[in-house]
Amino acid sequence: MAAVNEERLQATEQLQHDLARTAETVEHPNGLCMVTASAKGEIKALHLHPALLQQGAQAVGEVVTETVRLATNAAVQTSFNKMALALGDGMAIDVESIAGDSPFRSTWNPVVPPKSAADEAVQERRPRSPIVEDPDEDAFFENPFGRR
């Protein structure tokens, strides 16, 4: 029993160390902002696409706020996953019963916000696929002189 406790203590210590360093990077669905955040909501890295600034000050504020929230949720979820790996699913479920649901459980799909604050990035122009001519030769046989 003492050995089990010792093992568990070590796992907990390692876990605390891991969780303190856990950070996740998330790109806003519009592709114009990328944030790395810790589970405590600290912004570790922030990248803004020049096109986002062209959408105005309000859009910048809203998109960054939203992206930081998504990245924090992702980091919290990663923390839950690491904890479940280190201490077992049972322990993770116990923690959820104390601390509240993990983001994965409490949001149906954390990557898709209900309403986007800014427009989507302009899609790249792709060459149009060539129009296939009707390979059906029936018309030729109906009127062999009409074709040429």
Place this chain on the structure above:
Amino acid sequence: MDDDVERAARKVRDVEQAVSEHVARSGPITGRASSPDGAVTVIATPGGPPQQIAVSPAALRMGPQGLAAEIMRIAEKAQRNASSRLHQTLERVVDPRELTELGFARGQDDDEFGWRR
């Protein structure tokens, strides 16, 4: 093990009860910080993502990299203020040492003074 979990859950519930009663009186705990020229303003929560990040139209001239760096700087400051505020609000209900250990250190809250460094 189950007893331990239940005891921990009960303790968390008790503290939660005390904290929520306290917060109900004092209002939500947030921290605020702004750039000297008002380019970026962040309202932060303690231990969570920022509640609001506001950027002034003039700040767009800083360019993507400059603006990103400024947002990070102000967000960190706002979160420090929020943590410090949480510490001050809860030190009467929760052991201050535990608050500091959780990452909510009691620091100089420069919230009222704007951007003073």
